[in-house]
Amino acid sequence: MNDTNPIVQIHGLSKWFGGTDALRDVNLDIHSGSIIGLLGANGAGKSTLLRHIIGLYLPNKGTCVTFGCEAGKLGPAQLGRIGYVHQEGELLEWMKVGQLIRYVSTYYPNWNHQLEEKYVADYEISMEARVGSLSPGQRQRLAILLAIGFEPELLILDEPASTLDPVARGQFLDLLLQIIQNENRTIIISSHILSDVEKIIDHVVIMEAGRILRDCSFDELKEEFHCVRLSTLSGDLPVNLPFENVIQQQRSNGQAVITVRNTTPEQIEQTAEDLNCQVEIQTLPLEEIYKIIVS
Amino acid sequence: MGNLTANLKHLYLHRSFWGIYAMLGWLVLVSAAGILDKDSMAGQGEFIGLVIIPSMMGFFTTLQQVDVLSKPFSYCLPGHRKVPRNVIFFLATVTNLLGSVLFIAYPDLHRGQQVLVFCSAFFGGVLLFWGGVVFAFNVGSAARYIGIALLSLVCLGGQYIDLHRIMERIIVGHPFAVILPSVLGSLAAWRLLGDPNRARRHCGVPIWPAIDAWNRKKVRGYSQARAEAVNKKFKGHPSPCVEEFFLARMNRCSYGGRVRHIWGGLYTTFGMALSQWKACLLGLFVALSVVLFFSYISPGATTVFFCFAGAAMAVHMGLPVYGSTPAPQGRCERFAAAIVVAAIIALLTVVAMAIVSVLSITLEPFMPLVRLQGSTYTFYPANIRHVFFPLIIVPIVLTFGFCFHRRPLSARSSTILLLAMPVLIAMPWLMAIVAITRPIFLVAILAVSWLIFVVVLRYVCMKRSLVGQSRTY
Numbered sequence: 048m049n050d051t052n053p054i055v056q057i058h059g060l061s062k063w064f065g066g067t068d069a070l071r072d073v074n075l076d077i078h079s080g081s082i083i084g085l086l087g088a089n090g091a092g093k094s095t096l097l098r099h100i101i102g103l104y105l106p107n108k109g110t111c112v113t114f115g116c117e118a119g120k121l122g123p124a125q126l127g128r129i130g131y132v133h134q135e136g137e138l139l140e141w142m143k144v145g146q147l148i149r150y151v152s153t154y155y156p157n158w159n160h161q162l163e164e165k166y167v168a169d170y171e172i173s174m175e176a177r178v179g180s181l182s183p184g185q186r187q188r189l190a191i192l193l194a195i196g197f198e199p200e201l202l203i204l205d206e207p208a209s210t211l212d213p214v215a216r217g218q219f220l221d222l223l224l225q226i227i228q229n230e231n232r233t234i235i236i237s238s239h240i241l242s243d244v245e246k247i248i249d250h251v252v253i254m255e256a257g258r259i260l261r262d263c264s265f266d267e268l269k270e271e272f273h274c275v276r277l278s279t280l281s282g283d284l285p286v287n288l289p290f291e292n293v294i295q296q297q298r299s300n301g302q303a304v305i306t307v308r309n310t311t312p313e314q315i316e317q318t319a320e321d322l323n324c325q326v327e328i329q330t331l332p333l334e335e336i337y338k339i340i341v342s
Numbered sequence: 343m344g345n346l347t348a349n350l351k352h353l354y355l356h357r358s359f360w361g362i363y364a365m366l367g368w369l370v371l372v373s374a375a376g377i378l379d380k381d382s383m384a385g386q387g388e389f390i391g392l393v394i395i396p397s398m399m400g401f402f403t404t405l406q407q408v409d410v411l412s413k414p415f416s417y418c419l420p421g422h423r424k425v426p427r428n429v430i431f432f433l434a435t436v437t438n439l440l441g442s443v444l445f446i447a448y449p450d451l452h453r454g455q456q457v458l459v460f461c462s463a464f465f466g467g468v469l470l471f472w473g474g475v476v477f478a479f480n481v482g483s484a485a486r487y488i489g490i491a492l493l494s495l496v497c498l499g500g501q502y503i504d505l506h507r508i509m510e511r512i513i514v515g516h517p518f519a520v521i522l523p524s525v526l527g528s529l530a531a532w533r534l535l536g537d538p539n540r541a542r543r544h545c546g547v548p549i550w551p552a553i554d555a556w557n558r559k560k561v562r563g564y565s566q567a568r569a570e571a572v573n574k575k576f577k578g579h580p581s582p583c584v585e586e587f588f589l590a591r592m593n594r595c596s597y598g599g600r601v602r603h604i605w606g607g608l609y610t611t612f613g614m615a616l617s618q619w620k621a622c623l624l625g626l627f628v629a630l631s632v633v634l635f636f637s638y639i640s641p642g643a644t645t646v647f648f649c650f651a652g653a654a655m656a657v658h659m660g661l662p663v664y665g666s667t668p669a670p671q672g673r674c675e676r677f678a679a680a681i682v683v684a685a686i687i688a689l690l691t692v693v694a695m696a697i698v699s700v701l702s703i704t705l706e707p708f709m710p711l712v713r714l715q716g717s718t719y720t721f722y723p724a725n726i727r728h729v730f731f732p733l734i735i736v737p738i739v740l741t742f743g744f745c746f747h748r749r750p751l752s753a754r755s756s757t758i759l760l761l762a763m764p765v766l767i768a769m770p771w772l773m774a775i776v777a778i779t780r781p782i783f784l785v786a787i788l789a790v791s792w793l794i795f796v797v798v799l800r801y802v803c804m805k806r807s808l809v810g811q812s813r814t815y
């Protein structure tokens with residue numbers, strides 16, 4: 048990760064729509080080269096936050112600065128470095144696919160036509176089809192192409208895979224893995240398919256009701272939670288297991304599965320040894336961690 | 343709660359109907375007040391109002407039932423097959439019972455005749471109700487344009503042939519000629535609405551979102567369902583030469599400059615229309631025909647028509663302000679593009695109006711006097727000095743349109759209503775503006791309307807959220 052100035056700086060950002068607080072005092076810095084998973088339930092404020100980054104929304108309070116420019120003043124120079132896949136995937140319905148690609152590519156001096164051709168072939172996009180007649184999955188693929196065709200420095204993906212079938216999702220992930228080979232590229236991905244997201248991210252931001260609950264590296268988050276599988280070597284397990292920071296516990300037939308927080312593997316092993324138990328320590332999948340944090 | 347009651351509840355739960363109820367309520371008041379307020383004379387068409395209204399009820403309630411049928415979950419609802427028929431027949435009965443009540447007060451009728459005339463009015467209304475039902479079932483097809491044209495012709499031209507008097511006289515004078523076809527029609531409707539395959543035919547088929555124009559997903563779903571038909575209709579459009587024209591001009595401009603985005607905005611606004619220039623010429627010809635027709639009615643007809651046309655074009659095309667089409671447009675770029683597009687919409691309307699006005703003036707010596715029902719109608723040529731009025735109306739309409747940026751179909755209907763209100767109440771303010779011909783006043787009004795538009799546009803572009811309904815035409 049690049050330790051120079053963040054490319055996106057959000058300080059004290061609040062946004063409301065009528066009587067609804069969409070974002071409340073959000074602080075977030077996004078550094079170049081990071082791959083951020085923005086997680087949250089429906090209505091948590093993820094899309095609202097992302098739209099501030101590209102200037103579609105203006106803050107009611109606080110600031111949002113992208114590439115050194117405030118949200119309201121973003122111009123082609125800054126926006127030309129950002130690729131954005133919109134959650135609702137609104138495109139120009141009346142154009143053909145090929146026409147839309149040519150129209151969008153006209154705005155970018157560094158549009159990669161080879162990447163475009165490869166993508167069109169891999170995803171079997173019909174250039175003659177009208178955009179309005181595409182299925183939701185095809186529209187999403189097209190929206191992704193339009194966002195990555197000019198190899199942006201900052202790629203914002205708002206639910207990019209929600210309408211893709213499993214094969215297309217796999218292809219999309221491979222594509223992202225290729226993109227992140229470039230260390231200068233920053234990706235923010237907001238998705239409900241956490242099993243996909245956790246394969247590529249290195250930083251996690253979890254939101255709930257307009258606030259950020261967690262903002263940390265993915266490694267840090269994984270090390271915070273452990274799933275401990277205990278099997279007694281002799282006799283029954285004690286009624287009260289002497290682990291600290293237990294979040295949940297299940298027992299059956301001389302075995303226990305415990306989820307603990309802020310306990311190192313060494314501490315867990317020591318406690319298991321004291322109990323004369325066999326222990327297996329696993330990291331939790333992101334989906335389980337997310338459920339624990341928001342519950 | 344029975345099935346019928348549960349479905350009748352839609353009539354007040356469905357908020358889109360509230361506006362329709364307000365309109366119908368107003369019509370009912372006007373119709374009833376016209377009779378109750380004074381001694382009504384027989385055969386003057388004053389009693390026919392409430393008999394016509396059920397046709398609109400038939401249309402909207404059938405649309406609502408078809409909307410329910412189109413939802414897959416309703417296909418599986420036990421006992422739902424007969425519900426649309428029961429609801430429609432219930433409403434046909436109730437609305438026409440109420441609508442024919444006025445005929446009890448019809449003058450110069452003894453008791454027996456009153457009952458017969460009441461029945462005749464009831465069945466006459468039912469017949470019109472079925473007209474609305476048939477229209478609703480065919481609203482998804484091109485037949486709706488024929489229906490709308492016919493309806494417009496009847497509404498606008500009916501007064502010139504005293505259609506309301508004719509209808510009243512038929513109901514009163516020839517009751518069996520009304521009752522018999524209505525009964526036969528009702529029997530046919532009972533049979534057709536009870537067709538067990540109807541639910542299968544409508545299941546999963548999106549309907550024309552006439553009553554839910556605010557619902558973006560519904561509008562998009564309907565458009566997608568018709569995508570194949572649209573694809574065929576617009577095959578080859580926008581044409582490659584139009585695309586080349588705009589992209590070449592964009593490519594001549596610097597990447598960071600606003601002019602590139604202005605050309606982009608012009609392409610996305612006018613690209614499709616330019617590609618279909620033959621259709622535009624046909625539209626101009628139709629405009630000329632309509633104007634020639636209305637020029638017999640009023641001297642300001644051409645001006646009013648083109649004010650409507652300019653307003654409609656402005657609302658339909660919209661400005662390249664909202665939407666999330668992937669192009670690196672900053673707020674300043676959207677502002678610049680929107681101003682240019684607005685100016686071109688206004689200028690195009692002015693040019694079209696100028697062409698039609700010149701043709702109207704040229705044809706004036708050849709246009710005959712029309713004599714109808716004892717009245718003589720003279721042809722009023724267009725006033726060429728009014729050709730700049732669309733330049734005043736278009737920015738006003740565009741400013742108004744910012745209130746509805748999330749609901750473009752509501753914007754269209756609201757704008758047309760806004761302009762239609764003066765027509766409905768004898769055009770006092772619009773004619774007042776039309777009567778102004780001194781250049782200094784015209785220039786002042788023009789400047790003020792554009793100034794307000796530019797100020798509001800700048801505020802929206804610089805300070806407001808830019809997430810909204812992108813243009814889907």
